[in-house]
Amino acid sequence: MVFNSWQFLVFFPGVTVLYFMLTMKLHKPRGAQVFLLLASLFFYGYWNPWYLGLILFSVFLTWAGALLMAQEAGKARNRKRIVLGLVLTLNLGVLFWFKYFNFFVDTWVGLLGGRESLWQKPLDLLLPVGISFYTFQALGYTIDVYRGTVPAEGNLLYYALFVTFFPQLVAGPIEQTAHLLPQFKVTRVFDYDRVTSGLRLAAWGMFKKVAVADRLAVYVNAVFDAPDAYPASALALGVLFFTFQIYGDFSGYSDMAVGTARVLGFDLSVNFRAPYFSRSLRDFWRRWHISLSAWFKDYLYFPLGGSRKGSAAVNLLITFLVSGLWHGAAWHFVVWGLLHGLFQVAERALGIRESSGPGKYLQGGCTFVLVSFAWIFFRAHTLSDGLFISARLIALPLELAGYVRDLPQTSLVNAVRRAFQLGGFPQGVTSPIPGFSITQAGLALICIGALLTGDWLIHTGRVWVSRLSLVPRWALYYTLIFTVFLSWNRGASLFIYFTF
Numbered sequence: 001m002v003f004n005s006w007q008f009l010v011f012f013p014g015v016t017v018l019y020f021m022l023t024m025k026l027h028k029p030r031g032a033q034v035f036l037l038l039a040s041l042f043f044y045g046y047w048n049p050w051y052l053g054l055i056l057f058s059v060f061l062t063w064a065g066a067l068l069m070a071q072e073a074g075k076a077r078n079r080k081r082i083v084l085g086l087v088l089t090l091n092l093g094v095l096f097w098f099k100y101f102n103f104f105v106d107t108w109v110g111l112l113g114g115r116e117s118l119w120q121k122p123l124d125l126l127l128p129v130g131i132s133f134y135t136f137q138a139l140g141y142t143i144d145v146y147r148g149t150v151p152a153e154g155n156l157l158y159y160a161l162f163v164t165f166f167p168q169l170v171a172g173p174i175e176q177t178a179h180l181l182p183q184f185k186v187t188r189v190f191d192y193d194r195v196t197s198g199l200r201l202a203a204w205g206m207f208k209k210v211a212v213a214d215r216l217a218v219y220v221n222a223v224f225d226a227p228d229a230y231p232a233s234a235l236a237l238g239v240l241f242f243t244f245q246i247y248g249d250f251s252g253y254s255d256m257a258v259g260t261a262r263v264l265g266f267d268l269s270v271n272f273r274a275p276y277f278s279r280s281l282r283d284f285w286r287r288w289h290i291s292l293s294a295w296f297k298d299y300l301y302f303p304l305g306g307s308r309k310g311s312a313a314v315n316l317l318i319t320f321l322v323s324g325l326w327h328g329a330a331w332h333f334v335v336w337g338l339l340h341g342l343f344q345v346a347e348r349a350l351g352i353r354e355s356s357g358p359g360k361y362l363q364g365g366c367t368f369v370l371v372s373f374a375w376i377f378f379r380a381h382t383l384s385d386g387l388f389i390s391a392r393l394i395a396l397p398l399e400l401a402g403y404v405r406d407l408p409q410t411s412l413v414n415a416v417r418r419a420f421q422l423g424g425f426p427q428g429v430t431s432p433i434p435g436f437s438i439t440q441a442g443l444a445l446i447c448i449g450a451l452l453t454g455d456w457l458i459h460t461g462r463v464w465v466s467r468l469s470l471v472p473r474w475a476l477y478y479t480l481i482f483t484v485f486l487s488w489n490r491g492a493s494l495f496i497y498f499t500f
Contacts, residue, residue, distance in 0.1 A: 001046040002494060003202075003256045004209050015039045016263055020190045029187040033157055036264075040166035044129070051128045054098075055164060058091055062138040063159045066145040070152035084146045088139060095135050098127055103329035129498050130170030132326055136295055138163050141177045143299055150177045158184045167261040171253050171497040173271040173291035180268070188265030198262030204454065205255025212248035212447045214493050216241040219444070222433045224379050227389050232396040233403070233419040234433075235389050242379045243372045244448050247276065249496045250289070274459035276371075276452070279354040279363040281343040284371060296323055312348070317341040327378070328499070332386050336377040343370055413438065 001007050015036075022032035045052045065087035072079045096104075141162070144150040153159040162181040168174075223230055223238030230238075254271035261268045275287035285293050296319050304315040317338070324337020355363055373390070380386035403415045416422070422438045 001043050012260060019264060023187055024189055037161050040164040043166040044169055047129050054128050055134055058135060058138050059160050059163050061090055062087055062142045063156055066142055066152040069145055080146060087142050091135055091139055095131055098131060100329045133172050133174055134163055137174050140295060144177050153181060167257040168268055171495055173254060173269045174295050175269060183266050195263050198259040202256045202259030205252040205259060208248040208252030212451050213245045213252060215444050215447060216245040219433050219436050220245050227385055230421055232392045232399045234421045235392055236396055237420050239372055239376055243375050246496055248451060253495045274455040276368055278367050279360050280347055280352060280367055282347060283354055284367060313345045316344055332377045332380050332383040335383060336374050339374040
């Protein structure tokens with residue numbers, strides 16, 4: 001079940017009403033917790049009931065492993081290490097089998113020259129939705145118990161809710177144990193201000209996903225599916241659109257997750273803070289997918305030594321290489337992670353600091369270009385596609401100069417249509433983007449502008465919707481809802497990060 005579906009628009013109000021009835025009217029907080037767990041399992045199993053076996057295996061394994069480690073407290077530390085190693089091996093083994101086994105076999109066969117004696121036919125494995133997210137959250141808990149920073153949770157119901165809580169189950173935020181797990185031990189009551197605040201945030205997230213990300217996906221999919229069929233100008237626009245598509249898609253999900261959880265009375269971590277206003281790559285990763293950055297920092301970068309011992313550059317590169325591989329079992333994801341690692345190493349080597357003066361605009365522009373360039377390899381189907389698109393973009397200035405030279409013989413509108421392969425202009429348009437006219441391009445740019453404006457207003461605290469007077473407040477609500485419903489006919493598309 002996805003947030004941008006009619007099924008969820010029925011599921012969520014029903015869960016909310018029944019949950020608060022159990023807590024407030026019937027005074028059955030334990031019944032409400034059991035109901036919330038069952039609702040979360042139903043939400044996850046809606047895609048494929050077989051997925052439930054995997055997530056329940058992870059829940060029981062990490063819960064029991066943590067209890068065993070707690071029993072070993074004060075005894076030989078080796079026993080705790082053995083339990084931790086077993087839990088990590090089994091959980092990561094399941095993740096490896098479903099997500100990385102075919103990639104490992106393909107890479108191994110490729111290194112050995114594709115010998116016929118080796119098994120080369122990939123397994124037909126269906127990647128369980130959100131397996132990387134709930135695996136990392138469960139492992140974070142296990143490592144915290146091993147370190148002694150949190151106590152082992154003896155109540156299986158509370159712990160199962162911590163791992164399976166449906167708003168953040170399939171695409172985060174990846175919650176820290178100390179932040180989320182204790183919240184399930186408190187009885188929640190209906191709070192009008194929390195509910196309206198959560199609904200506003202969820203509506204803003206729905207706008208990001210449906211009106212921005214899904215609209216841009218039409219152009220992005222066409223360009224990246226056949227990069228050799230389009231000129232450099234169309235490829236450049238495809239890269240720009242994907243930069244905002246993935247942000248609208250993923251931050252939209254996070255806003256809906258945080259918003260729906262807030263309606264039910266729970267606080268999830270903020271996962272994005274206007275990342276495209278960053279002034280450095282280091283700043284970008286303080287604003288983008290914050291929960292994953294924190295996870296890698298706490299459980300990989302610092303254990304490697306961080307910047308205190310050994311080589312900080314090597315530790316950064318290892319962390320970002322693993323981050324790239326976490327996102328997908330393919331070499332183009334590894335290259336994406338490597339690029340971000342190299343960018344940060346270069347920033348540190350050059351001693352670049354974030355400017356607060358006029359230079360911040362130049363820094364922001366450079367950061368945006370570097371991030372957008374790296375997104376090429378994230379979105380490309382293969383590493384060779386990513387390299388092809390990157391090479392084609394070198395010719396962009398010459399190609400644009402050619403369109404400028406042709407302006408005396410054609411109108412500006414027709415030149416734009418030719419450059420970006422927009423429909424509605426048959427002459428000179430070799431492969432027009434299906435369903436994407438110049439009008440659609442204009443609407444896409446307006447939606448991107450609205451996204452950036454909203455980010456800026458929220459991040460700078462210059463406007464708070466609840467403080468607006470009645471007329472502008474409801475005008476904003478209706479505009480958001482109307483825009484979402486106009487875009488709804490594009491279908492309940494999956495969120496990009498569901499595949500991770």
